[in-house]
Amino acid sequence: MIPTTKIYLPESEMPTHWYNVAADLPNPPAPYCAPDGTPVPPEAMLAIFPEEILKQEMSAERWIPIPEPVREALTMWRPSPLYRAHRLEKMLGTPAKIYYKNEAVSPAGSHKPNSAVPQAYYNRQAGIRRLTTETGAGQWGSSLALAGQMFGIDVRIYMVKISYEQKPYRRSMMTTWGAEVFPSPTDMTNAGRAVLAADPNSNGSLGIAISEAVEEAASRADTNYALGSVLNHVLLHQTIIGLEAKKQLAIAGDYPDMVFAPCGGGSNFGGIAFPFLADNATGKQVRLVAVEPSSCPSLTKGVYTYDFGDTAGLTPMMKMYTLGHNFMPPGIHAGGLRYHGASALVSQLYHEKLIEATSVGQLETFAAGVLFAKSEGIVPAPESCHAIAAMIREAKACAKTGEAKTLLFNLSGHGHFDMTSYDRYLQGELTDFDYPEEAIKASLADLPSFAKV
Amino acid sequence: MIPTTKIYLPESEMPTHWYNVAADLPNPPAPYCAPDGTPVPPEAMLAIFPEEILKQEMSAERWIPIPEPVREALTMWRPSPLYRAHRLEKMLGTPAKIYYKNEAVSPAGSHKPNSAVPQAYYNRQAGIRRLTTETGAGQWGSSLALAGQMFGIDVRIYMVKISYEQKPYRRSMMTTWGAEVFPSPTDMTNAGRAVLAADPNSNGSLGIAISEAVEEAASRADTNYALGSVLNHVLLHQTIIGLEAKKQLAIAGDYPDMVFAPCGGGSNFGGIAFPFLADNATGKQVRLVAVEPSSCPSLTKGVYTYDFGDTAGLTPMMKMYTLGHNFMPPGIHAGGLRYHGASALVSQLYHEKLIEATSVGQLETFAAGVLFAKSEGIVPAPESCHAIAAMIREAKACAKTGEAKTLLFNLSGHGHFDMTSYDRYLQGELTDFDYPEEAIKASLADLPSFAKV
Incomplete structure (x- = not known):
């Protein structure tokens, strides 16, 4: 009897609603602000966003319906398969049960x-x-x-x-x-x-x-x-990943102890993790781990304050963990997730200790990607490798303790367009780089006075 | 009610046997030959192939069991999904029902x-x-x-x-x-x-x-x-494509009138088409169409004779449609399928009029690929575009006649590593090229005397 590798969900079982984590926050979200510290009303953004998107951006409703034409369009590739990583488990010699949601199956090759x-x-x-x-x-x-x-x-x-x-x-x-x-x-x-x-x-x-x-x-x-990331409505749309994963894990008769996802702007992490946070609100205790590059460590080394979304300061300011909007990742960094901040929702959840964060150096990241490619076949996007690396740490810990934890991660994309980064890694051209604290202080220096840290 | 796009087969329903078309040939296959025209015994190839592979190469058994470890390994990505191309049908305004088998889901991105x-x-x-x-x-x-x-x-x-x-x-x-x-x-x-x-x-x-x-x-x-192609055992292994497709079409309550696949060496075409040929042997009348580039037209313009599999003449000679083993596709050709001959099995079936063949110019090929990407999302491999182009011709004919034919084709791979070819097409750098008859005659000139045409 061959063990099942892929768990499919019929198109008819695709979620009908997105999950809005704002409904389950212990404290209300911080408003968007102008550089003088006064709140920016949603209407101010009508010049660039449609009303329905702004409504979602500000909504406190727990469940927001997915319009039928959107669901129909998503069937182009959704529901995405959930994989049980039997081959990786075997290669790691771990008693942990490893699952991953494969978002690489979209025509564009990622969850975006x-x-x-x-x-x-x-x-x-x-x-x-x-x-x-x-x-x-x-x-x-x-x-x-x-x-x-x-x-x-x-x-x-x-x-x-x-x-x-x-x-x-x-x-x-x-x-x-x-x-x-x-x-x-x-x-x-x-x-x-x-x-x-x-x-x-x-x-x-x-x-x-x-x-x-x-x-x-x-x-x-x-x-x-x-x-494509950072804003509440983007994270909302991505929750379809975690909602599907929960249904698929139920088919497998399983439930995760820990969920891992790469974290740059936050749409990838929010997408898979938030729906499990909803369960934590009702008594479950899933550990949700955002994984970021050590060369771009907004959650683990950044500061929680108001900052702009862009370099030129054209966007409203958002309260978030940030390295400063002038942050430039080092040239050696090959693995994506280069955004200077984390989304306001992810930042608040991290600040309130409802989620965890960790960082991984790029050598460990690519080593994890190569190990994954050799065991599971798929060459992962460098972004996804961050989640894989952190998950492997846990799976190896299980190998030592004998614990059979259930680990889930988001395979956010494939690496077909990132093979130059793999080349650089395989040819020994990459090194690790921890972004220095002084550089972070420097890039935070030009914040408006109300946001100074 | 959203119409179903993807038809999945559970891993437990993956075929347990490959289909060997040699069992259903009206005439016995021509033996492999040495340059002097004498048959080459299978044992002569033991220096480079294992015995089990050679057995399959020569077998006349209709069904050959797939070893369990192979089935288990194939679950890494198989069964591959069958898609109903609702969006493409709509864009073409055709009453035809279009299905495609998506072999691009393998980690390597093709059926290989x-x-x-x-x-x-x-x-x-x-x-x-x-x-x-x-x-x-x-x-x-x-x-x-x-x-x-x-x-x-x-x-x-x-x-x-x-x-x-x-x-x-x-x-x-x-x-x-x-x-x-x-x-x-x-x-x-x-x-x-x-x-x-x-x-x-x-x-x-x-x-x-x-x-x-x-x-x-x-x-x-x-x-x-x-x-990776041409030989009988390779085509045998690929029949899992067509065998799965038949099961998936049965789930959809459908059966094809025509099956299209790109044809270079023949593994792509044989893989999806041969299992339907088995049905033709029992009374069905599916038209099976091998589609090749007009710049490398072995079936439609080549000669049916003995030729080598390689340029240097190290391989045994096989009876096949060939352009001559010195054939060089023109530099302008961007779409793959560059092999000088077609597999012996495909060649014999074509010679005995059990299958059809057609050729497509590369401008029509890439236009079909872009139309497919715009409707179905997936950017197809240039090889796959040949099947799409020929299938679109038929779907457009249906739009004129009002016939609701069921058309199936093999989406043999994605084009993620072929974007330079798309670039050349989109920038107007490609032209059509019909390989000239005289060039074919010239490249056939140095065949051994017993194979002279």
Whole structure:
């Protein structure tokens, strides 16, 4: 009798509602603020987001219905399979039971389309036919390109120039799905022109690309903006991952002791972890672990205060664990999750000790990715490798204690477009890098006075 | 009610036997021959293949059991899902019902591991711990790297040099799974050294890489050779695709009028089509269409005679439709399926008019791929685009006649490692190229006298 590897959920069993963790927070979420410390009302963001998205951003309802056209669009790849990692367990010699949710099966290769699809839908419902966004390596940009195609929305993507030049394959993918892609900084926005005036050879950064996309959306009535992580509504859309996982674990007759997910902006972690937090509110005790790179350690080494979402300071300020919006991850860092802060929801939960966080160096990260590829086959995205590495630590601990814990992690994406990072690792070109405390203090220095730490 | 997109088969329903089409041939298969026209006995190939593989190569048994360890290994990704292409049907405005088998879900991204796994298994059973093989763009090489890892076999891959340099990502994938990869021609074999002596800057070719891999396997007792298409046992292993598809179509309450698959060496086509041929033998009338590039048209423009499997003439000769073993596809050709011949089984079936063949120009091919990506999401491998293009022709014909035919095709792989080809297409750099009859005649000129045409 061959043990079951993949647990599928029929399309008819796909969740009908997203789970909104804001309903189960012990304390109300901190409001968004202007640089003078006064709260920013949601209406202020109507220039770039549709009303329905803003409602979700501010909602305190526990369950928010997923519109039927969104559910139908998601069946393109959802429900995603849950895997029991028999082969990895064997290779680790652990009594732990390891499960992973495979979000790499989406056409864009990651969990990102889970939010791109509803964002495109709500914008289209609001009469919007054009969206702008930014992308670094391209996971979010390709997801929005796909979603825009599904709902008849034109998508313009500002792609960080160095990625545009060095990682052309994701750009090709976005173009194949019909999106426009420009290397940022461009000369099409004030933000871009200002950067180019100071440095015509700028390689660009995620912060600059966000500023360009937001500026264009704010200045054109026919155009909105879409963000791939950090914001509450994005994390809300991603909870479909954890909700499905719970149903699939029930089919397997199991329930996790610990859940691991990579954490950059937070959509990946929030997506799989929040639905289990709902169970903790009713008596369960699942440990939820956000895993971040030691070279970009916002939760484990950052400060909990108000900061901007982008480099140029065009976004409202959010209360979050941050390394400072001028933070630049070191060039040696190859594993993604480069955002300077963590989402407000993840940050608050961490501050209130309802979730845990840990950091992993990149050598351990890629070693975990290679071990996973050799046992389970799938070459994981470098982001996903962070969760795998932290989970492996626990599985090895179980091997010592003999405990048969049930461990779940989010395989957020595949690494097909990240093979250069694997190459660098396999050729010994990578080293670990712990982001120094002094550099964090320095990058936090220019916060507005009300947010000073 | 949302219409079902994906039809899954439980792992317990995975086929227990492969289907051997040789049992249902109206005439016995032509034997393998030496250059003097005398039959080559199977034992002559024991230097590079294990006995069990050779038995399968020559078998006339209709059903051949799949060993349990192979079935267990295949559950890493199998059964693969069958999709109903609702979105593509809508975009085409066709009454046809379109289904596709998604072989892109394997960790290597194509159908190739379906044979790599049993080949690694049988070699390991025979005590072999080392395999050599060749690869062009890398689909087969990465599949054997994965399978070798699963069964504890070291894999050495001779990768066509121009691909090694221009498509480094598949090489990285093979290395991640632990294989050794060398740019061919190398100075490690007589075949390689001879090529380098004549042209130190040789870009390599599939034919040269095969010669290097075969030479090494033949000269080392601890090493065997594995091939990814063409041979009977490879096509046998691939029939799991069609066998699963039949079960899944039965779940959907459907049965195909036509089946389409890309055809290079033939494992892709044989894999999905042969199990339906078994039904034709018992009264059904499914049309089975092999689709090839117009720039590499072995079935539609080649000659049915004996030819070598490789450029150097190290392999036995097989009776097949061939363009001549010196055939070189034009540089403009971007879509794979570059082999000079078709497998002996596919060739015989075509010769006996039990299957059909058609060719498609590459502009139509990539246009079909982009349309598929825009409707179904998945960016298909250029090889798969051939089947999609031919299937779309039929779906459009149905739109005119109003016929609601059921069409099935094999989505043999994804295009994540082929985005440069999409780029070239989207940037207008590709043109069509029909391989000229005179060139075919010329490349057939040096066949041994008994095979002259």
